[in-house]
Amino acid sequence: MGQAAPDFSLVSLSGQTVRLSSATQNSDVVLVVLRGFPGYQCPVCNRQVQDYVHNSQGFADAGVRVLLVYPGPAGEVKERAREFASDKKLPAHFDLLLDPDYQFTQAYDLRWSAKGETAYPSTFLIDRKGRVYFSKTSKTHGGRTTAAEVLDLIRTQKR
Incomplete structure (x- = not known):
C-alpha cells in the first residue's frame, strides 16, 4: 500500500479519454477491474456493479469517482461493454472504461490467462496523490469488494 498507481488512459464507453492522473487531481478514485466478456456477461460483475450503482449517492457524498474497467478483445469490447451497461x-461520477486487447489488464498484472478467462476481478482505492491505499484482487470469480466495504474504507481514509 502507499505505492503510486500506474497511470493509464482508457476510452470510456461514451468515447471520452479518461486518464487516471487527471481523475485523481479532483477526487479519490475507486478503480474496479471487471472480467469483461469471457463468453458471457459475468453475473458476479453484474451484481457488483449494481451494488455500486445502488450505493452511488454514498460515493457522490464522499466526492469519489468510480472507474470500471471492462477488458476484452479489441474487435468486440465496445459492443460487449455497451451490452453490459445497458x-x-x-x-x-461513474465511467465504464474499455480495455481493448487487455493492455491495461496486463500493465496492472491482472490478466487471467486461463481458458475462458479475461482478468482477475480487482478493486483499488487511489487517493488524490495517486497512491493506492487499498487493493484487493480475487483469483476466483467471487471475492469481490462490496460498495459498503469500499465506502467504509473511504470514510476511514478521510479521518
Whole structure:
C-alpha cells in the first residue's frame, strides 16, 4: 500500500479519454477491474456493479469517482461493454472504461490467462496523490469488494 498507481488512459464507453492522473487531481478514485466478456456477461460483475450503482449517492457524498474497467478483445469490447451497461444506469461520477486487447489488464498484472478467462476481478482505492491505499484482487470469480466495504474504507481514509 502507499505505492503510486500506474497511470493509464482508457476510452470510456461514451468515447471520452479518461486518464487516471487527471481523475485523481479532483477526487479519490475507486478503480474496479471487471472480467469483461469471457463468453458471457459475468453475473458476479453484474451484481457488483449494481451494488455500486445502488450505493452511488454514498460515493457522490464522499466526492469519489468510480472507474470500471471492462477488458476484452479489441474487435468486440465496445459492443460487449455497451451490452453490459445497458441496464445499469451508471451515474455521472461513474465511467465504464474499455480495455481493448487487455493492455491495461496486463500493465496492472491482472490478466487471467486461463481458458475462458479475461482478468482477475480487482478493486483499488487511489487517493488524490495517486497512491493506492487499498487493493484487493480475487483469483476466483467471487471475492469481490462490496460498495459498503469500499465506502467504509473511504470514510476511514478521510479521518
